[in-house]
Amino acid sequence: MKQKTIDWLRETVPGKPWKEVYKLYQETFPDELRKLSYIKTVCYKNGITNGLNGQFKKNRVPWNKGMKGWYAPGSERTWFQKGQSSPNERTIGSEYDSAGYLLVKIKNEGSRYDKWRPKHILVWEKANGPVPEGHVVIFLDGNHKNFNLDNLACIPRGIHAILNRSQLRSDNADITKVRITQAELKRAIKEATRHD
Structure with a gap:
């Protein structure tokens, strides 16, 4: 990659997401056909970083603040009612194959390992x-x-x-x-x- 392009990356990359950098790169250098992964590699080798790590900056408000309990209208029709079991819930005594071992359902409560036991052990x-x-x-x-x-x-x-x-x-x-x-x-x- 040319030094002029590397200098452009040094000025452009900081503070911008990679997709935005790539779009600007394509607009600025339309005759250079490079993939985003190549541009990231060049930046890495030249110590260029965008400084974005996906973490929230201090004092930044998340988009969903104050939306606790929000749900899409109409979705309540598909909610489980209290005491209702899943339609694919298996009954006690049911068997299924897990990695070549037959497991038997012995109870309805607890974790998966509490509910299911290998048949040969039983x-x-x-x-x-x-x-x-x-x-x-x-x-x-x-x-x-x-x-x-x-x-x-x-x-x-x-x-x-x-x-x-x-x-x-x-x-x-x-x-x-x-x-x-x-x-x-x-x-x-x-x-x-x-x-x-």
């Missing part, structure tokens, strides 16, 4: 009680749709990490069980040798 807990702290329930054959109790195992998070890190998972449940034992043994050896 199946395991129904037979065995709550999942112990620091443990996870896994699918032994890797099939996230196989909720057979024989296909679910509750293992410590540390063993789970070893299975993932060492790629010991298998689509055969029996092989995965053996590899869990292998991971537990590996962990026990590591613990025993740490104290030597």
Whole structure:
């Protein structure tokens, strides 16, 4: 870019939004076909800034001051009434797939994580009680749709990490069980040798 143009940018850019600068640039230099991104790069390399960061200046009044509670006329027809539920609200017991895991709605109140629980954990807990702290329930054959109790195992998070890190998972449940034992043994050896 020519020095004359850079000097023009030095004078013009401060205090103006980039779109306005670009419009003025096109009017002033109609024969120079440059994109706004190029002009911004030239300004950046030459230490030219518009000084605008999108923040309100001190004592500047926002456009919506005093409009609390304002709404477009007619929009009140679509407001929820007290006690009314959303038409797409799912009932307790509903299921949906989230990233390959089936979730079951267990209650209507609370956050999303309070309302929905993974189905495989619910199946395991129904037979065995709550999942112990620091443990996870896994699918032994890797099939996230196989909720057979024989296909679910509750293992410590540390063993789970070893299975993932060492790629010991298998689509055969029996092989995965053996590899869990292998991971537990590996962990026990590591613990025993740490104290030597």
